[in-house]
Amino acid sequence: GENVEQHPSTLSVQEGDSAVIKCTYSDSASNYFPWYKQELGKRPQLIIDIRSNVGEKKDQRIAVTLNKTAKHFSLHITETQPEDSAVYFCAASQTQGGSEKLVFGKGTKLTVNP
Amino acid sequence: ETGVTQTPRHLVMGMTNKKSLKCEQHLGHNAMYWYKQSAKKPLELMFVYNFKEQTENNSVPSRFSPECPNSSHLFLHLHTLQPEDSALYLCASSQRAGGDTGELFFGEGSRLTVL
Secondary structure (H helix, E strand, O other): OOOEEEEOOEEEEEOOOOEEEEEEEOOOOOOEEEEEEEOOOOOOEEEEEEEOOOOEEEEOOEEEEEEOOOOEEEEEEOOOOHHHOEEEEEEEEOEEOOEEOOEEOOOEEEEEEO | OOOEEEEOOEEEEOOOOEEEEEEEEOOOOOEEEEEEEOOOOOOEEEEEEEOOEEEEEOOOOOOEEEEEEEOOEEEEEEEOOOHHHOEEEEEEEEOOOOOOOOOOEEOOOEEEEEO
16 A cells, blocks of 8 residues: 655754755555645645646645656645744545545644744 | 535543544545544544445454445444544545546544543
């Protein structure tokens, strides 16, 4: 089955700096790679996703890159703000018959210091 | 609001008790999921239902018994649990048919403590 590794487990940056979180996956058949943000005490929420026919996707200050050959993908946050502090989870999946079997990484706790 | 509600939000039970977690989605989605979130294994998939049919059982012990009477409701029946089952149980739903993404919409979770 799919296995997703995520690094680093914790990341501390100064406000305004960039943050990068990296994930690798094992199953070459995976074709969907979302990123979820979970603030303390709240539910995980999708912030950006990418499919295997795209190499990069950007949405304002966040971007995700995908390297299918190397089986890794990364989340980039620029101009970080204190409200970006949260746990970020990457995931990989294949769509199966109309539902997603997402396998998540262990999460990265990002702290943005004012 | 994401449209996925879970009850109860907190539950404390003994190892011999029987209890149930409930999830309801108001989004018209066709797939529903149970995830377990603990410090050791964050966001671990347990069960997947697609159009109320179970499509995934991720080697979950039989002391966890899911039930999906329709596409909007999902239950997790609990019996003879172990202390290591203490965790946050998250329900989620998604809509894939005809959609462009498989975004999961999570509920707030049910915090379970097994004594």
